[in-house]
Amino acid sequence: MATDTGTAAAETGGALRGRDFRLLWTAESISKTGSAVTTFALPLVALQTLGASTFMMGVLNAMVWLPWLVVGLQAGAWADRRCRRPLMIVCQLASAVLIVSVPLLAWLDALSMQYVLVIAFAVGCANVLFTAAYNAYVPFLVGRGELLGANTRLMGSEQAANIAGPGIGGLITQLSSAVVGLFIDAFSFLASAVCLWSIRAREPALPPARPDRPPSTFRADIRSAAAFVARDPYLRILTASTACTNLLMGGIQALVVVFLIQEAGLNAWAVGATTITISVGGLLGAAVAAKVSARLGSARTLLTAPITDCFQLLFPLAARGPLLVLALAGTLVWATGVVVRNVTSGAFRQAYCPPGMRGRVAMTMRFVSFGVWPLGSLLGGVLGTVIDVRTALFLLMIANVVTDVLLFIGPLKRHRELPAEPVL
Template identity: 30%
Template sequence: MALGRHSDFNRLWFGQTVSNFGDKISLLALPTLAVVFLDGGAFEVGVLGALRFLPFLLLAPVAGLVADRFSRRSIMIVADLGRFLALGSIPLAFALDSVTMAHVYVVAALAGVLTAFFEVSYQSWLPQLIGTENLVEGNTKLQISRSVAEAVGAGAGGALIQLLGAARAITADALTFLVSLVALLVIRHRDTRAKVEETKTSAKAEMKEGLKTLFGNPVLRGLFTANVVVNLGAAMGDALLIVYAYKVLDLSPGQVGAAFAVMSVFVIVGAILSEVVTKVLTVGRTLVLTAVVLGAGYILVPTGGAVAGFAGLIVVQAVIGFVSPMFDIHVLSLVQGVTPNEQMGRVSGTALSAVYGALSIGYFAGGALGEVLGLTGGLAIAGALSIIGGLTLLGSPVAAIKEMPGGDAPADPDASDSPGADPAQSSADGTKVGA
């Protein structure tokens, strides 16, 4: 693997791996604290959930503008420090017997805002840190870390909450951001863009420039459209899937948990094999096929459940888990590979805002469709949307892309064999396309 000796990437990867596990603790601990200790209910838990998505929906384009104007690594360091202090305030307030629901809301909101700024900067900085030719490997390793955290982190978080209590367990998450911060501090690579300081160009003009790049480049426009539609369908399907498992298949929580655990395992397998699959099918065909298979999985949930019940659900979940990371990894890597580095923040921020907006709308629409059309009809529409999203790529240059754009990686100061060109020179012109 090209990144095996890239010490700066390995530091980033380690910090993000630890932080991903911490995220799963707070994902469970904050609602548990609200319900068990503060006597909250469904409304309070719903507000906490909304505060995870809203900052991306509302602030990601602004975060992208900031990431294009200032040092992305510095933004990430500030975001980690802020999340460490915000989450660390909860166990401190708990120890002083002064924690309130308003305090929990403020912490969740601050963490959401800082996470939006961190994610946009991190996605914008990665191509510069490792070079465009290493993006698939880098995104695959980072996706594997997230997938392992999904599979293991929630269970470990539950055990930690059981052992220490929700408020004290949040301390562990706060400390993971401190680990991520230290990992960023010891990374030796710095921004090499021509200007990362104050600019005379107006914010409005820069936002327009980013939108022009996103919607003017046919590759980026095709990826944007497909990603939004696929995520809209997937969110609708996810909202209905768990209800179908309980109310139609009459499964127990243990069986549902087992099915989702199987999906998590296949997410890891799919991430590991994603690069192999694209070498066989090409990047463009992989994106189309994975979106179509994902949508078909939601459509087949009722069929699999009717034929084999619990076993059928497991098979469908395995298929969904296997193809999802392949689509995500290659969409992200391709966007990073063809976007000019100086506009990466604005392009990523706008795209993330739309994707999270699609997720928010999808969850709501899935529930509404389930009530109006029934669970089977709702799942069929959700699956059809994801399939349509994948098929839209056939009308864009994306379907013809054979492999990721090339480019030289920035020199790693700790690895003598790391090449040393500036990946900011990569552009859409480097994309290799063919029949």
């Protein structure tokens, strides 16, 4: 049986300073930097190279998130049945091959909108499976007491990568084209796979099936995780709240590029500046998440959503000059609050869930919360077509603030701290 070196490191309290966690951290940072370039470049390829309409931009954004609805639950069950590190490596290699095909076809003048949609969906499927394995793998490398610190570092580097990515994408777009930026993402997936392959810690072999008990089926595994989330008062309300938010954010994200370039009359640099501002806010949020959680309490930290989400309403005011600065300032505050809450809730879920269900529980929650994102993207595309894009953004962002009331329905409002173990 393989040795559980990651757990041993965690028990000594040195996992966050160890070689294996640094490799995981590096793999995530490299991959996220490349992905940030793609987030910037792929919509521009569709808009500038292929002349995509507002509705097709919504469809493209929907295809990125549709895999959460199609394979999310299965990915969680698979991640709980397999060693996670090899699974993550395969996902990174597959993503590299898929992404690099887009610039190759563009240079051959054979790229179509239909192919871009297929690639967006396929890469999304690889990302879903990677995320399922990743969420279950982090608690293996670090101890329960270090999960908040681990998530703070991982979330912080992700936001830092998002700062660099759009800047790189914007520079490449100005010097060459958005298509070229996709090569950087393909290379980043390869580099990430190398880092993951270099991790020495090996997960313990899965226990053999007991002869007196039939092996559990995928369907039974999925059903047990779904029942756990549905019964638990904390996970249930967090899932419902995040689902409502993501439904609206899907519509908002689908309209941002169209709004800035076509409605506000700005250029590609404004798109990059917006993404960088969101990432800076995310970096600040990751940096202060532990302090905010300690000061307010982990439960009360999640209840700050209505306050910071109000600042998002400044974004549709964006125009040339000072209004763009005001819009970006509001976006900065909003993004900071989002990441503070994401770090807090992510560490809570990883420590709270039974070890054998971490992958399935994480993906059950994401199946619901991310599965609605394609619907939101289509909603945004329809609203942006029926009414003007600026008004559509205002309506979606106001609705986002209103849905934050869901957090006050459950037990969060009665406690300062989130529980360490399931209450069932």
